[in-house]
Amino acid sequence: MSEATMSHIVRADAPEGGEKIIEVDSLNKWFGEFHVLKDINMSVNRGEVVVVIGPSGSGKSTLIRCVNRLEEHQEGKVTVDGIELTDDMRNIDMIRRETGMVFQSFNLFPHLTVLENITLAPIRVRKWKKSEAEERAHYFLGKVGIPEQANKYPGQLSGGQQQRVAIARALTMGPKVMLFDEPTSALDPEVIGEVLEVMVTLAKEGMTMMVVTHEMGFAREVGDRVIFMDSGQIVEVGSPEHFFSNPTEERTKSFLSKIL
Amino acid sequence: MMIPSRLPPVPATGARAWLRDNLFSSTANSIASVVTLVLVAWLGINLFSWMFFDATWQQIWNNLKLFAVYRYPVELLWRPLAIIGMVMFLLGVSSGITPSGETNITRGVFWSFSGLVFLLTVLALLSWESVRLGWVMVSLACLAGYTLGREKPIVAKALPWLWGASLPLGFVLLYGVPGDAGNILRVVETREWGGFMLTLIISVVGITVSFPLGIALALGRRSKLPAIKYFCIGFIEIIRGAPLISWLFIASLLVPLLFNVSPDRIGPLLRALVAVTLFSSAYMAENVRGGLQAVPRGQREAAQALGLSGWQTLKMIVLPQALKAVIPAIVGQSIGLFKDTSLVFIVGLFDFFNIANTVVANQPESLLVTGGIRLELSLFVAVIYFFFAYRMSIASRQLEKTLGVGER
Numbered sequence: 181m182s183e184a185t186m187s188h189i190v191r192a193d194a195p196e197g198g199e200k201i202i203e204v205d206s207l208n209k210w211f212g213e214f215h216v217l218k219d220i221n222m223s224v225n226r227g228e229v230v231v232v233i234g235p236s237g238s239g240k241s242t243l244i245r246c247v248n249r250l251e252e253h254q255e256g257k258v259t260v261d262g263i264e265l266t267d268d269m270r271n272i273d274m275i276r277r278e279t280g281m282v283f284q285s286f287n288l289f290p291h292l293t294v295l296e297n298i299t300l301a302p303i304r305v306r307k308w309k310k311s312e313a314e315e316r317a318h319y320f321l322g323k324v325g326i327p328e329q330a331n332k333y334p335g336q337l338s339g340g341q342q343q344r345v346a347i348a349r350a351l352t353m354g355p356k357v358m359l360f361d362e363p364t365s366a367l368d369p370e371v372i373g374e375v376l377e378v379m380v381t382l383a384k385e386g387m388t389m390m391v392v393t394h395e396m397g398f399a400r401e402v403g404d405r406v407i408f409m410d411s412g413q414i415v416e417v418g419s420p421e422h423f424f425s426n427p428t429e430e431r432t433k434s435f436l437s438k439i440l
Numbered sequence: 441m442m443i444p445s446r447l448p449p450v451p452a453t454g455a456r457a458w459l460r461d462n463l464f465s466s467t468a469n470s471i472a473s474v475v476t477l478v479l480v481a482w483l484g485i486n487l488f489s490w491m492f493f494d495a496t497w498q499q500i501w502n503n504l505k506l507f508a509v510y511r512y513p514v515e516l517l518w519r520p521l522a523i524i525g526m527v528m529f530l531l532g533v534s535s536g537i538t539p540s541g542e543t544n545i546t547r548g549v550f551w552s553f554s555g556l557v558f559l560l561t562v563l564a565l566l567s568w569e570s571v572r573l574g575w576v577m578v579s580l581a582c583l584a585g586y587t588l589g590r591e592k593p594i595v596a597k598a599l600p601w602l603w604g605a606s607l608p609l610g611f612v613l614l615y616g617v618p619g620d621a622g623n624i625l626r627v628v629e630t631r632e633w634g635g636f637m638l639t640l641i642i643s644v645v646g647i648t649v650s651f652p653l654g655i656a657l658a659l660g661r662r663s664k665l666p667a668i669k670y671f672c673i674g675f676i677e678i679i680r681g682a683p684l685i686s687w688l689f690i691a692s693l694l695v696p697l698l699f700n701v702s703p704d705r706i707g708p709l710l711r712a713l714v715a716v717t718l719f720s721s722a723y724m725a726e727n728v729r730g731g732l733q734a735v736p737r738g739q740r741e742a743a744q745a746l747g748l749s750g751w752q753t754l755k756m757i758v759l760p761q762a763l764k765a766v767i768p769a770i771v772g773q774s775i776g777l778f779k780d781t782s783l784v785f786i787v788g789l790f791d792f793f794n795i796a797n798t799v800v801a802n803q804p805e806s807l808l809v810t811g812g813i814r815l816e817l818s819l820f821v822a823v824i825y826f827f828f829a830y831r832m833s834i835a836s837r838q839l840e841k842t843l844g845v846g847e848r
Binding site for chain 2: 248250273276277279281283287288289290291300301304305349
């Protein structure tokens with residue numbers, strides 16, 4: 181690979197004609213001296229499912245965490261639903277209300293029941309009535325397939341069930357975008373399927389999703405576009421078919437050969 | 441081919457099996473058991489014979505009022521008793537409202553203190569004329585509170601307010617209302633306070649005030665604002681760097697100087713309270729900080745991702761988990777503070793422990809020479825301290841267990 185291709189900036193723009201809901205423009209981020217995100221340009225259309233893959237340490241989790249400002253960026257522009265992320269806490273709160281996030285380690289609140297986990301933010305942030313929030317919570321618990329677990333504590337559930345509660349918790353807020361940060365990486369192999377199933381249903385219903393994952397089956401089934409990242413930059417972008425049949429970049433090929 | 445499940449081997453049961461397994465499982469264990477048994481028996485017999493044949497308990501019995509309240513006027517003893525009644529009433533309501541069957545910490549605390557109250561009521565009926573009516577009223581308050589909680593659980597809503605109001609109300613009752621001497625609410629100067637009452641006042645005020653202060657300091661120590669952060673670090677480290685006894689000295693000299701008033705204006709109790717509270721809050725801060733560090737970063741992130749504000753995240757997600765993690769440490773510190781109050785003699789106060797010294801000093805020469813009644817007094821003081829400290833320790837263990845439901 182020549183120097184020229186190394187420094188070439190790959191753009192991951194959403195297809196024309198769609199309504200852009202996430203726009204990342206020349207994003208740069210450092211952890212101390214370490215340049216973790218380098219000139220990231222990407223966007224996501226409403227209703228699109230974008231899958232981000234790449235080796236660990238490639239910056240894909242950091243990128244998704246920049247979208248709802250769990251990480252602060254130093255250069256460039258991140259815009260979600262027309263609101264630019266700046267230091268202004270009001271903007272940040274507005275964006276966080278509209279973006280649901282699912283974490284690798286679930287991050288359910290262990291001191292609250294499943295129902296309380298789900299209704300906390302709708303009641304405190306959206307200012308819904310308790311009865312209304314609980315009704316919606318029960319609806320989404322049914323949707324993720326565990327309606328009977330509402331009054332248990334997270335510690336009493338299996339990993340797969342916990343992650344589905346986390347998805348229900350994010351969905352109950354009625355988000356416009358769902359961010360998934362390696363949602364199945366901490367799960368036992370036999371329960372990964374039940375979480376992916378929920379995500380596939382969501383995608384098919386038209387939810388806008390940005391998903392960091394190693395689950396190629398998921399990408400193939402519902403992904404509109406796949407972004408491959410390595411050492412802080414976007415290396416290759418394309419449809420899932422493109423990635424599985426004829427990836428062009430050396431680094432992509434070597435990565436895919438390891439995980440497939 | 442599936443291997444069928446079998447039942448586990450039946451363990452030997454009964455006293456013999458237990459003894460064999462636990463006390464005489466090996467030669468070394470048998471020797472240790474026998475030696476310990478002999479030692480405990482020897483100590484027990486000696487203590488027993490001393491307690492019932494040699495010791496004189498008369499002086500403790502005679503000085504009980506001194507031990508309880510020091511020089512608080514006899515005719516106004518209904519005021520501290522009213523406070524005990526108020527607290528027991530609230531405790532009764534608090535334990536009455538939870539449905540029976542559920543483990544309830546308040547209920548355990550309530551019944552052990554009620555037991556003490558009933559015992560004292562019986563003693564008062566038999567021999568303490570001046571507080572007879574008062575103790576009967578306190579006993580009734582216990583029962584009334586419990587019954588009220590039982591019958592009308594709706595009062596639960598008012599409980600936090602009532603508990604909050606009880607502290608200032610208690611102070612007013614104890615201190616009195618200025619003006620109008622001769623009144624039943626006449627002022628009793630804090631230098632007249634003492635005994636177990638003073639020990640309780642200093643511990644309760646010290647613990648309740650240092651708790652929020654400690655949380656504030658712990659959060660301040662993690663603040664991003666350097667001014668707040670370094671102030672908190674400085675405060676905590678300086679306070680923890682010197683023993684309580686030196687802070688009591690400093691408080692008694694420095695407080696009048698700082699606020700530019702004559703030492704008579706600020707009573708020794710206030711100075712002791714300031715020193716004890718600040719001292720305790722520095723330790724509380726470090727305990728709470730340990731708890732804050734035990735909460736995974738993901739918890740805060742999940743709350744933020746849901747749109748909760750920083751304050752909401754702290755109040756509803758981080759602090760509940762952090763405080764739960766450090767309950768044992770906080771209770772341990774409370775027990776320590778309860779006993780450390782005995783150092784307030786430094787500022788001229790007579791707390792429970794120091795009454796014992798006063799009593800010894802006032803004994804006839806003959807008793808002093810033979811070792812006198814010091815041992816009896818020390819034992820009495822130790823038993824009372826133990827009752828309260830151990831009760832706190834039990835409550836803490838129950839609290840941990842209750843809050844541990846559904847833990848990961």
